[in-house]
Amino acid sequence: MESRSNNDAARESIFASIRASLAASARHDAVESELHHASPPPSSVAVTVRSEGLLDLFKESLEAVDGHCIIANDEQEIVDALTGIIKSLQGTRLRGRCIAISDDLEVERLINQADLEIDELAVTPSASDVFRFDVGISCVQAAIAETGTLLLDSSRERHRLVSLVPPVHIAILKESQIVGTLGEALALLRQSEQLTPIATLVTGPSRTADIELTLAIGVHGPQELYVIVWP
């Protein structure tokens, strides 16, 4: 491949330029550090890990970004919540008649218990199929209380398109998966031996303010986001 060698030349030349510039900067750097005493080392941020009140905080944060939060006390209440959401959609332009679910077995088990009239139910439809679905249902891998954020790790569940393309996304979350802060969620992601190929943080439904800064919900991603939390 001749382009390979061309590109090696470009790589070498960029690295050479970086090193030459950094070398040339050395004498200015010395003057600079005398002029401006290096700023004192920043104090470390106190990480407050708390477990009480996380659910309430999560619900409040999620609702602040236009997401819906439903708290279920047992499996029957989750099924009821799923049924309720989809039935209420079936009267609207969001239809709710074609349902795409992730490959998490829990999701399939729950949706099969719901008493619904639906046209189609598919597990992780492909990129070419996914556009016709009205609702996507998945689990999530963690949530952040302070921002109302869901963490989706696509190596543990195939929910990348299911959570994104249909106009409605319903996420099922265990209360024990809620962490307090963004920092804790990042640490969770980082702790696995090899970082997952695709991880996504989701905070509320898709939004834009590109036209006269007027908020519009549901541009390219879901227009509605429901999170069902169970103990």
Next chain:
Amino acid sequence: MNHVTSETFDKNAKAALADSQLRGALRNATSLFGQRRLAATQQLTNWEDLRTRARTIKDEVLSQLDKYLEQFVANAEARGAKFHWARDAQEANTIILKLVKDRNARTIVKSKSMTTEETHLNVALEGAGVQVVETDLGEYIIQLAQETPSHIIVPAIHKTKHQIAELFTEELGMPPTDDVDKLTSTAREKLRDRFAAADIGISGVNFGIAETGTILILENEGNIRLTTSLPRVHIAVMGIEKLVPRFADLDIFLKLLPRSGTGQRLTTYQSFITGTKIDKDSEGPEELHVVMLDNGRSRMLAHPVTRQSLACIRCGACLNACPVYQNIGGHAYGSVYPGPIGAVITPQLMGLEKTQQLPYASSLCGACREVCPVKIDIPRLLLHLRSEITEKASPEVAQAKPKAGERLAFKLWKVAMMKPWLYKLSTKLARLFQGFLVKNGKIGAATGPARLAQPLVAWTSGRDLRPIEQESFRELWKKELAGK
């Protein structure tokens, strides 16, 4: 406003000032973003600390950029990413065009990327007959109107919804409406077909993480998630400076960037992409190509003052805070990077010859420095570039050299400022002789013999000057206050 260049900044700015619709839109947008940013920063008790830490991290990366680049590339390559190196914009476009042609790609979807605006990628692709669709709502509007973005975060900030409605009626055949939700859903429907058909997705990159080889992209709309998940091939274009060393550093930058940009605690979506899919059934791109762009960046490393330009995380806060940007908007800067950060980055990327008016597009008020989440000292950079223009003037920029009269005036001023008796004498003399310049209590456009005084002419051609008061503060003090 489509063909303005940085060379004619002064003219562009005057034209923008005369556009009352533009100024109204800018006033709304910049003040709203300013308020939201302030409210969002006040939610955190350690905002200043976060800024300092972020800057320390960026300095750490930039002072050893070669080392961190090697680490980033090695880790991403180990996970299946392919790297391509571009010394300049043209080389980047050639690389991308080859990737496109080799795959016989017909439709390309693109998410917002300032870096590809910098390289004018769309022009290059369209010139080669490849169709490329911008999918960010603002960028889509701009592309339909065949214009360029005027704000880093809100590309179509200069257009009213009426103008957008007219554009959609004309280009997309939708019935006329002023309803923002309807306009948005029309764009959604139109773009869904494109997403479904796309062979390749092209995105920018907000952060590259050296220790894991991850790229992170932030957004609100979901088009970046679609662009990076639907097509088989993902091409990510990033400047070589976009690195942070550790995954944990993102905790700081993800607190700073959304709050500074839009006043959000977090943008709706953060996509962390590490290499390609593990096997055929797992999620992730089949092919991930990362194009690393230099285009003048490595040169900026050569001095600590210019190097800090590379710490920029493209939040747009300095645009909203800048009294110059607030009045003229982004197009007048004649470059993809407008506002205070544009006034320092554009001359360094494109050379001072064609951009010498930009470092003067500031009153040095320091508002940009106050809001910058990574504490870039933009006023100092502006002064650094100004001194480069005047002191190291090459023949091309010789016209920017101060005129003899101006230099003489500053010399005299310096002497007077250093000797109190001379200062007193000269203000007394000025008070005596200013009489013939003062009309209606102010000094207007210089006429007659006064036109010989260059600095005076330069000042009064655009604004009035207040005459020197008949009594100085010291004189008043002596006469009235000290006596009592």
